[in-house]
Amino acid sequence: MYRRRIGGSFMKWRTIVLPVLTAAALALSAGCSNGGGSADPGTTSSDAKSKVAADTGTPVTLKVAFFSSQDTFKQLTQNPVIKQKFPNVTFQYIKYADLDKAIAAGDAPDLINGIVSALADLEERGLKYDLGPLAKLLDIDLNKFERKKLEGIRSYGRNGELFGLPDNLEETSPYNTFALVYNKDIFDKFAVPYPKDNMTWDEAVDLARQFVRTDGGTEYKGLVAHAAPHFLAAQLGIEFVGADGKVNTSDPKWSELMRVNKRISVEQGGFLPKGGDLTHFYKTQNVAMYAGDAGDLFRSPDKFGASFQWDIATYPVFPGMAPHTVVGPNGGMWAVGATSKHKELALAVLDTILSPDVMKSIPNYDWWNHPNVQSKRLEALKNPNYPTTRANAYMQKYNLKFRAEIAKATESVSKDGVDINTALRTFQESFQKIIDADGVK
Structure with a gap:
């Protein structure tokens, strides 16, 4: 039922920002094709390489949607290897959170840097592009x-297309940074034993209840x-809309998703934090455990301070699920925008960025060797298992809308007592109406 996938990334910039965009016609055409643009079938390897050479020899600006700060962006794009190989290329920084604004203003990016799960949203933005054929032409x-x-x-990709490339090389492959992070000071304060590996969500909630106090x-x-x-739906491998465009919540996984979400909130006094990310967990330091992507703790340990005493156990699982099953490939990725006029050059630049010389110049690239990280239980990040569900055309198109609708449904149960x-019936009806309103058959 489950298979293994990967993790690890050089990204020290990691926020989950998932905006929206675009037209129904895009999904209609994508649903009937390969799911995104790709190299012109008539293009030869010589053609592609000539285009790179031509673009390299003239001033070109590549627009880059980037997750991290502008300082980090400059550090990467002004790397001596990049500057020597592409002396006429300049790079325009687009803050990833402002991606939709940039597209609306006619500044769609040539290159996109983000977390792997953001690939599911590229179709709604009209940016999905299959790199496979072009990578072959350029001998990447x-x-x-x-x-x-x-x-x-x-x-x-619905047919195994390669819509992005990992943002790191093979040496970090054993790690996936989805984990259960625990604040050792809080556990010690209340004399509660630390979490164990391979706990179920129910066991994690039972443990959490011991800390609900003033x-x-x-x-x-x-x-x-x-x-x-939506993370737990992904962990369960839920197909939130079928290949026929129909929403069906009869699978028991849906009820399990709602049940666990309800327990997490209701059994902690209706706890529904608005800023439920890792930074919020660190800043407040009144929550004993955080379950999610802990990449920032590993890649930017200094920003959390040496006084923050923490460690990790494996990400909780559902009953009957293979141990250490996590959400998905949580590392970073790079993609080439489908609307770029410089796809060949963009991919050639990307290939250079993803070279050992450039990679190893990035701060904390080898984060597993950082003194504040070496003492942690890194074995909890190794060799995870992954759901096997492959996104169909409708899942690709409606990924963002699903997140919004399922959040409403789970909150209605946890907060309003539905x-x-x-709640599932209401979700099914409302989500189906959204899909049907586009007229996609």
């Missing part, structure tokens, strides 16, 4: 990437599960 060696990592990215004027909680509704069956 895909063997420098870990095989399972490429498989994970290909799972976002002490010294501070209100404590036990567990925050980052982006729980029973699970009613």
